[in-house]
Amino acid sequence: AAGVIQSPRHLIKEKRETATLKCYPIPRHDTVYWYQQGPGQDPQFLISFYEKMQSDKGSIPDRFSAQQFSDYHSELNMSSLELGDSALYFCASSLDPGANEKLFFGSGTQLSVL
Amino acid sequence: EDQVTQSPEALRLQEGESSSLNCSYTVSGLRGLFWYRQDPGKGPEFLFTLYSAGEEKEKERLKATLTKKESFLHITAPKPEDSATYLCAVRSGGGADGLTFGKGTHLIIQP
Numbered sequence: 026a027a028g029v030i031q032s033p034r035h036l037i038k039e040k041r042e043t044a045t046l047k048c049y050p051i052p053r054h055d056t057v058y059w060y061q062q063g064p065g066q067d068p069q070f071l072i073s074f075y076e077k078m079q080s081d082k083g084s085i086p087d088r089f090s091a092q093q094f095s096d097y098h099s100e101l102n103m104s105s106l107e108l109g110d111s112a113l114y115f116c117a118s119s120l121d122p123g124a125n126e127k128l129f130f131g132s133g134t135q136l137s138v139l
Numbered sequence: 140e141d142q143v144t145q146s147p148e149a150l151r152l153q154e155g156e157s158s159s160l161n162c163s164y165t166v167s168g169l170r171g172l173f174w175y176r177q178d179p180g181k182g183p184e185f186l187f188t189l190y191s192a193g194e195e196k197e198k199e200r201l202k203a204t205l206t207k208k209e210s211f212l213h214i215t216a217p218k219p220e221d222s223a224t225y226l227c228a229v230r231s232g233g234g235a236d237g238l239t240f241g242k243g244t245h246l247i248i249q250p
Contacts (some may be wrong), residue, residue, distance in 0.1 A: 029182070058237055067226065068183065070237030081236040115182050127173060128238060130182030 027051055029131035031116050037137045038106050046101040046134045050118030056080070057099040058128060059091060060115040068115060074099060103136075111138045141166045141231045143241035151247045152217055160212040160225055160244045168232025172210050174203050175226040177243070183226055186212075217248045 030049040038044050050057050056075045060068040061084075070083035074093035085091075088106075093099045103110060113135050117128040142165040152158055164172065171190055175183035187196045189205035196203050200221065202213040212225055224245045228238035 056236070060237075067240040067242045068238075070239070073236050075236070083237050113180075117182075127171075127185050127188050129185060130175075132182050133180075135180070 029116055029118050029129055031114075031131035031134050033134060034132065035135045035137075037139065039139055040106060040108060042106050042138075044103045044106060044136060046103070046114055046116075046136070048099045048101070048116030048118075048131060050097050050099070050116075051129055054118035054120055054129070055097060056119045056126075057093055057097070058117040058119070059085075059099070059101050060117065060130075062113045062115060062133075064112075071101070106138045108138050111136055141229055141239040143227055143229055143239055145225075145227050145241035145244050147244060148242065149245040149247070151249065152214075154218060154248055154250050155216050157213070157215045157217070159214070160227075160246070162210040162212070162227030162241055163208060164210070164227070164229050166229050166231040166239075170230045170232050172205055173228045173230070173238060174201075174210070174212055175228065177224045177226055186225075214246070217246075219248045219250050222246055222248045 032047045058073040059071040062068045071085040073081045077093045088104050091101045113133045115133045117130045119128045120126040144163045146161045174186040177183045187203040192207045194205050200215050204211045224243040226243045228240040
């Protein structure tokens with residue numbers, strides 16, 4: 026079965042650089058979520074999109090932005106990177122969140138900021 | 140603000156030694172409680188969703204139960220391959236779509 030695809034798998038950046046993470050949801054899933062997980066921490070909700078519109082916002086820094094495209098894939102854009110942004114970034118997808126469907130997670134992008 | 144507290148933080152069991160993991164939650168109207176398994180460097184893998192107190196679900200050696208304040212993940216006769224971090228998460232009725240996770244229980248099953 027198709028799963029959530031994230032790219033790249035690993036990313037190394039310098040401080041103050043920018044990064045773009047991509048997420049391809051499971052086919053027919055119209056909702057995408059982004060999570061940030063620091064070492065030994067629980068996943069923290071950043072932002073979600075439903076039908077290409079932002080549906081919910083969590084603890085996403087102003088330096089980060091995201092969008093969902095017409096094919097439902099999503100990109101998380103991160104600017105002015107800081108050392109503290111080093112983390113595992115997960116994308117998850119689901120069907121309509123109003124139906125309270127479970128989330129399926131990708132394997133994540135490991136971002137290291139040096 | 141939704142809160143999820145998991146205990147213990149870490150648990151080491153012998154193969155075949157049954158135990159339970161706890162997830163206590165505080166939410167403004169529970170829309171769902173989710174259990175996930177996470178292996179190192181990988182994304183959380185869905186296990187169960189529970190919606191109302193008294194509900195129970197089973198999958199192989201795992202059984203999840205729910206009360207109005209907490210959920211338990213019971214592991215019966217575990218095997219080494221059950222070693223992982225088990226995450227509990229809630230979705231509240233406050234309108235938020237994202238899940239609020241607990242910090243997880245790191246489970247090690249020794250052969």
